[in-house]
Amino acid sequence: MPAAIAAATARFAFSPTARLDAELLMAHALGIDRNALLLDMDRGVPSTFAALVDRRAAHEPVAYITGTRGFWTIDLAVGPGALVPRPDSEALLVAAAAHFGSRSPATILDLGTGPGTLLLAALDEWPRARGVGVDRSPDALAYAAVNASTLGMADRTVFVRGDWAAALDARFDLVLANPPYIGTGEALPDEVRVHEPAAALFAGADGLADYRILAQQLPRLIARGGCAAVEIGHTQAADVAALFAGQGLASTVSRDLGGRDRCLLVTPARQG
Template identity: 60%
Template sequence: MNSDAASALTAASKRLAAISETPRLDAELLLAHALGISREDVLLGRHTGPVPTAFDALVARRAAGEPIAYITGTRAFWTIELMVAPGVLIPRPDTETLIDAAVAHFRGRPPRRVLDLGTGSGALLLAALDEWPAATGLGIDRSRDALAIAGANAERLGLAARAAFRLGDWADGVSERFDLVLCNPPYVEADAALPRDVAEHEPHSALFAGRDGLDDYRRLAPGFARLLQPGGIAAIELGAGQFSRVAPLFDGQGLTISMAQDLAGRERCLLLAAGLESET
């Protein structure tokens, strides 16, 4: 790394320390974006020219609270790189817990049909289709803007032939059964304090779910078993400490209910498994 780049990164890191928990990483990602190279190339000093003037403007946007992913327009998730923009929730590493749980469930017998409820950028559906090359899937969202981004991601990743997207309200009107159902619903309490970059930039419709954060789980739960093929599984993201309150909402449908933790040991994923002989 040349001295100009090193100095620029140090200055940017100091500037971003007040807004970010990872100021150095943010600065490196922004410099890589300004240079049109990877962060790895930045760290290995593969660019020897001057620091672009655009870098200062990118740092200023981040210092004003704009999320890194909206500035660069991309976010890595599972094994894929997604385009993201205002109007869709930025995929989080915690959400990969859903895919990880599905991989464990389907080891040796891959799913053929996948449903992603509230698909947003298409992160969960497209990660699943990338994981299982013979699978096809459907993503549903109530936002036309989100569906446009999801469709563009499918095209960019070469998955458009296996991914369909539909405007809809959760599973209303869905009569098909699926081997795998994925869902990351809004689950934040209405009065919860969120980091500035989240509260001021990400879509509130994808974050907040009523006073207790459970409104969308209540809407999803009734008749959920009708969506699953025998032997199928649903993986639904949870907010911190919500498992004991959400699981009872899905009781009484003949589904086996369990939970998967994220890498930090938090209750992150509600798992609903249909028995092999289930006819519900």
């Protein structure tokens, strides 16, 4: 088995996590988790491993191949049509938890929920909360519904197909959003550009198109004492904060584990 993993790692040289990719695929082929694999590397190599390696060598995301991705404290089913959850997005939950402290938000809105990533992680963090997830993609919402059911949260969630918050008339203690923020001319790795949904990635020439929409909607969505946690590209903090300030919103920047600007924690500048 070590030789097979080493050979796969060499084929995945394009990936910054080549060895991890190979181990995850081997664990998936064996039907075990990666920890169990690392504790016993003397197993035989399953016949299905080669096909998995071929798929990854074609730059297909590991999460699409295995059908799952861990995020925060939960595991999510993912696949084509749904944006793959990224660890960087956990910065939104860290910022929200700092805002609420010992309190718990009672109502949560996740705009652009994808496979339910941020909403379901937040509901796991705050077990008494209930939430609404909105997305334009029926494929993504199908994954979100499956994930809510698998995690035992179906009775605490409502998923709505829509264009951001256009159809909503309510306020929420916590609003989460990971909008598209890639400029249409920006280069992306093939595993993202070719495989993941373009509608969840690209936002006009400057990458700010969806922030302009959110800036207009957030003031009517945030409940008294509440906040919004909005993901940003690591160079966009000043531009997005300016858009929000134009709508009477104050923003505080939070960073991801790599030390890059990743989240704006947003509150009304004057809460009356």
